Amino acid sequence: MPNAFVDDARNFKEDNPFESMMSRFDNAAKLLDLDPNIYRILRCPTREMTVYIPTMMDDGHYEVFVGYRVQHNFARGPAKGGIRYAPDVTLDEVRALAAWMTWKCAVVNIPYGGGKGGIVCDPHKMSLTELERLTRRYTAEILDIIGPERDVPAPDMNTNEQVMAWVMDTYSMHARHTVNAVVTGKPVELGGSRGRREATGRGLLFVIQEACKKFDLKPEETRIVVQGAGNVGGIGATLLHEAGFKVIGISEIRHGLYNPNGLDIPAALAHLRKHKTFEGFEGGELITNAELLELDCEVLLPAATENQITTQNVERIKCRILCEGANGPTTAAADEVLERKGVFVIPDILANAGGVTVSYFEWVQNRMGFFWKEDFVNERLQDTMVSSFNDVLSYAEKHKVNMRTAAYMLAIDRVAYETKMRGIYA
Numbered sequence: 001m002p003n004a005f006v007d008d009a010r011n012f013k014e015d016n017p018f019e020s021m022m023s024r025f026d027n028a029a030k031l032l033d034l035d036p037n038i039y040r041i042l043r044c045p046t047r048e049m050t051v052y053i054p055t056m057m058d059d060g061h062y063e064v065f066v067g068y069r070v071q072h073n074f075a076r077g078p079a080k081g082g083i084r085y086a087p088d089v090t091l092d093e094v095r096a097l098a099a100w101m102t103w104k105c106a107v108v109n110i111p112y113g114g115g116k117g118g119i120v121c122d123p124h125k126m127s128l129t130e131l132e133r134l135t136r137r138y139t140a141e142i143l144d145i146i147g148p149e150r151d152v153p154a155p156d157m158n159t160n161e162q163v164m165a166w167v168m169d170t171y172s173m174h175a176r177h178t179v180n181a182v183v184t185g186k187p188v189e190l191g192g193s194r195g196r197r198e199a200t201g202r203g204l205l206f207v208i209q210e211a212c213k214k215f216d217l218k219p220e221e222t223r224i225v226v227q228g229a230g231n232v233g234g235i236g237a238t239l240l241h242e243a244g245f246k247v248i249g250i251s252e253i254r255h256g257l258y259n260p261n262g263l264d265i266p267a268a269l270a271h272l273r274k275h276k277t278f279e280g281f282e283g284g285e286l287i288t289n290a291e292l293l294e295l296d297c298e299v300l301l302p303a304a305t306e307n308q309i310t311t312q313n314v315e316r317i318k319c320r321i322l323c324e325g326a327n328g329p330t331t332a333a334a335d336e337v338l339e340r341k342g343v344f345v346i347p348d349i350l351a352n353a354g355g356v357t358v359s360y361f362e363w364v365q366n367r368m369g370f371f372w373k374e375d376f377v378n379e380r381l382q383d384t385m386v387s388s389f390n391d392v393l394s395y396a397e398k399h400k401v402n403m404r405t406a407a408y409m410l411a412i413d414r415v416a417y418e419t420k421m422r423g424i425y426a
Contacts, residue, residue, distance in 0.1 A: 015307045017096035020332040025099070028408035031401065038416045041424070045095060046113075047071040051141035053119065055134045058127050065121050065134060069142045071151055072098040072114040075418040078149055079115030080105060080356060082156025082185075083138075083163070085131075089118035093306070097156075100327055101356070104349040106411035108388045110360045113415075115151045117142070123158045135163050139170040146171065148181035148367065154359050155185040157305070161197075165190055181366035184359035193362035194374035196355075199381060201235030203354015204325050205243060206385040207346050208299055211321050214393070215344070223297040225249035225319070227256075227289065232325045232352065233303035234269055241265040249292050251304075252278060256292030259284035294318060302329035303352075309334050317343065324348035339402055347404040349411065350392055357384050 013019060022043065029039050053065040068091055071079040081101040094116045102114030119138055123131060145151055155164055164183045168190065171182045180191035188194060195202070212222055224245050226237040229252045241247050246262040257268060257278040264283050271281045278286060293300065293308060296318040302308045303325030309317060314334040322338065323346040324330060330338070330345070338345055358381055365371050396406035 014310060014331045014333045016092055017306050017328045018092040018099070020328060021096045021099050023332040024335075024404065024408055025103075025412070028405055028412050031399065031405065032409055032413060032416075034412065034416060035420070038419055041419060042073065042412065042415060045070050045072045045098060046074060047145065048091070048095070049142060049145060050091070051138065053134060053137045053141060055130065055137055057130055065119055065138075067117070067119040067138045067141065068094045069117040069145065069151070070094045070098040070115065071145065072116075073102040073415060074113045075415050075422060076106065076113055077111035078113065078147075079151040080112035080154070080359065081115035081117070082154045083117035083119070083159050083167075084156035085119050085121050085123040085158040085163075087120060087122045089120045094118045097327055100349055102415060103408060103411035104353050104356055105360075106414040107350050107392065107407050108353045108357055108384055109414070110357060110384075112152075112356070112360065115153070116156075117153060118156075131163070132166055135166040136170045139167045140174070143171065143174055146182060148179065148363070152181070152359075152363060153183050154356075161185060161187045161192065164192075181363055184362040186362070191362075191366050191371075193358055193365055193377060194372065195377035195381070196358045196362055197231065198235050198239070199358035199377075200232045200325070200352050200355035201237075201239055202378065202381060203357065203385045204232070204236045204301065204303070204323060204351060205239045206354070206382050207351050207389050208240065208245075208301075208321070208323050209243070210386060210389045210393075211299075211323070211344060211346055215320065217298055217320075219244035220246065222246060222299060223248045223260075223262075224299040224301060225292060225295045225297045226325075227251050227292060227300075227302040227308060227329075228304035228325065229269060229272055230303075232355075233301070234272075236301060236303055236325055237265045238269065245299075248297060249287075249295050250278075251289050251292045255279065256287040256289050257281060257284040258287045258292065258295065299323060301325050304329070307331055309338075311337070314338060317341070319343060321346065324351045327352065335402075335404065345403050346389075347407045350388060350403070350407050353388065354381055354385060357381055 049069045051067045097116035098114045105112040164186045186192035249258045294316045299321045300319035306328040309330040314337040321344045392407045395410045
């Protein structure tokens with residue numbers, strides 16, 4: 001099957017997230033014996049937009065930033081996916097993330113396609129007013145392709161509730177009425193959903209609990225290492241700690257923190273919030289982030305960014321279960337080694353789907369103008385994550401493939417069916 005975006009698999013760059021995603025897609029499509037015509041459609045994004053964003057800085061001069069929005073697929077519903085701000089954002093990265101969103105939404109069976117956006121900038125070097133001007137101009141540039149029935153953005157790396165509020169307000173000013181369903185991840189007061197902030201971490205808790213049941217692991221005997229202490233890793237570690245798991249390692253951008261007897265996660269995170277580092281925390285020893293990934297544990301939870309487990313370190317990974325909290329933390333080239341070592345991988349398109357699931361709940365609540373209690377949100381999230389985990393596990397056992405391949409096969413099968421039933425408008 002020829003591929004317009006990926007060279008021969010032997011030549012692809014391991015650290016290119018789009019090429020890693022496409023190699024997994026190709027493998028799943030081959031195992032499904034996917035119709036070549038449907039394959040040609042699903043392997044390509046539907047739309048890519050590059051925009052140049054003139055933004056006035058606080059000293060009065062203008063900078064022009066580059067922004068992207070990629071809409072991968074609309075077969076199951078509007079595109080859905082976050083907007084990230086980072087100096088290393090690339091079109092290939094946004095393409096990969098948009099495609100991952102298509103498969104992620106299909107795995108948990110919610111009626112969305114995949115989308116993703118990004119701006120090449122360093123938000124840590126920008127003031128709040130500069131970020132607001134940047135966000136509003138970016139929103140205005142992509143205005144024609146987003147909307148509650150078209151494409152629904154959300155927070156991602158270095159964006160948050162405030163950024164979503166600016167996007168919503170800018171869109172609403174052009175629409176001449178309030179449109180709170182245009183984004184998710186908003187403040188609760190502006191139509192956000194209760195439980196949304198914790199949703200990705202809570203979803204990780206649910207799938208880890210299911211994996212531990214499969215291997216008869218008791219929480220108090222299960223050592224967990226978490227890479228990342230932000231909205232995903234920090235909340236995930238906290239919820240796992242509260243559920244009785246032994247979290248022995250956690251990291252922030254500079255250091256890892258390790259205690260073989262288990263860390264006091266609430267105290268460690270309180271120290272991090274106060275001091276912006278784990279340095280000086282007396283409940284564990286400082287290690288490097290590389291050392292953290294290689295700790296002996298039952299569950300490794302990379303919840304930071306892409307390309308953390310590669311051919312350079314995969315042989316030293318010592319976990320029994322790898323649960324991908326981040327998008328694309330494991331390269332495709334490292335997958336073969338993990339399978340040979342017998343590591344049970346809960347892939348990103350399943351593991352971290354709690355966030356998009358509750359984003360879907362938020363969108364539903366916005367559209368009907370009625371809002372749910374947090375307990376109800378969490379209960380429905382648990383139902384979705386547990387049933388999706390078991391769907392993928394059953395698919396893996398039926399087709400005798402690993403969990404990642406099963407998740408891709410299940411997702412592609414669902415999207416291909418709807419694409420075929422709808423037909424191709426020509």
